[in-house]
Amino acid sequence: MKNLFIYLLAFVSCLSVVYAQKKNVVYQELPVYGKLFDTPSKYHRVDTAKYKDLPARVKYLYTNSAGLFVTFRSNSSSIHAKWCVTDTKVSFNLTSIAQKGLDVYIKNVDGKWQYAGSKGTVITCDESILTDNLDQTEKEFLIYLPLYDETKSLEIGIEEGATFQPLSNPFQKNIAVYGSSIVQGASAGRPGMAYTAILSRRTGLNFINLGVSGSAKMEQEVAHMLAAGTPDVFILDCVPNSSPEIVSERTQYFVAYLRANHPNTPIIMIPSVVRELSYFNQVWNKRNTEQNVQFKKEYEALVAKGIKHLYYLDSNTLLGTDHEGTTDGTHPNDLGFMRMADQIQPFVLEIMHKHNLL
Known part of the structure; x- marks a missing residue:
């Protein structure tokens, strides 16, 4: 009986501590950035009701919060979060942090965004300390939302x-970046390591993540949706999901439609990464090669037709040359994404300077 009383006393004490901790944390919602369009659903990348003709899978994926973030200044010695996502299971080639979690950066004394902590989850609604034991000087925080799930709510x-x-x-x-699962962020270890996020932190430019996993197939409806935006640059990194036949059939309409609606906006075409699988798997080798050969042919045909301000990043080493840049033979790991950013960054900046955008 005495032991039971001690256990109950300890349990009540623990509850009191937890209650006190929660009581001393103030939660607030924040504006969400990283979108090309304003959306009625705060954590969606595209207004899927407005663009109702988009393919069903594309509409679903644009409810994922890839590339979205919040930012604030505080002198709090700990940063907390309460957030809800859906009940989808964590994918085999993603971490719970990347798919459903939050990723924190702090601006350091050199004015650079520096990684400070992250939390994943495997439940629909979670509450956690994201980073703690900070000194009490004021800091700027940047928190990325989940890459591969719909964020239902978020309080910091x-x-x-x-x-x-x-x-x-x-x-x-x-800078609107339309593309495949690679653009969306598979298989980064955490949301801040998708290449669009890396490029934003490095350059101070807003690289907008419009990746749609397995579904970047250059449908006309997607071209119409993208053309409704007003980005400073379009980047098309959609070849991994498009068969050689789709590349042949759809590229010219897609690019020409963007050009007709944005006569002076640079359009950058990026070929597929060379999948590590393709070095030994001959089926993938053939598909990968034919995809990129056809994409470059379409670029050359568009230039021959007089399409201006069109650029092609001609590289077959986006993932490096040591064959260590992927998680599963297709999707970049963090190393692969860093290497992609290393090649894409100078190419984009040179074009933006050429067009007096910087």
Whole structure:
């Protein structure tokens, strides 16, 4: 009986501590950035009701919060979060952090965004400390949302009495990146390691993640949706999902439609990464090679037809040359994404300078 009383006392004490901790954290919602369009659903990348003719799978994937983020300033010594996602299972080639979690960066003394912590989840609604034991100087925070799930809600918590100021988008211009699961972020270890996010932090430019896993097939309806935006640059990194036949049938309409609606906006075409599978798997070798050969042919045909301000990043080493840049033979790991960013960044910046966009 005495032992039971001690256990109950300890249990009540633990509950009191937890209650006190929660009581001393103040939660707030924040504006969400990283979108090409305003959306009625805060955590969706595209208004799928407005663009109702998009393929069903594409509409679903644009409810995923890939590339979206919040930003604020605070002197809190710990940063907390309460967030809800869906009940989908974690994929075999993703971490729970990348698919359903949150990823924190802090601007360091050199003015660079530096990784500070992350949390994954395998439940629909979670509450967690994202980073703690910070000194109490004011800092700028950047928190990326899940790459491969629909964020239903998000509240950021700080200690009661700490300063808290929502910030405007730290990234300038708008670079719309349409592409496959690779653009969406598979298989980064965490949301901040998708190549669009890496490029934004490196350059201070807003690389907008419009990746749709397995579904970047250059449908006309997608071209119409993209053309309704007003980005400073279009990047088309959609070849991995498009068969050689689809590349042949759809590329010219897709690019020509964007050009007709945006006469002076640079359009950058990026070939598929060379899948590591393709070095030994001859079926993938043939498909990968034919996809990229056809994409370049379409680029050359478009230029011959007089399409201006069109650029092609001609590279077969986007993942490097040591064959260690993927998680599963197709999707980049963090190393692969860093290498992609290394090649894409100077190419994009040179074009933007050429067009007086920087």
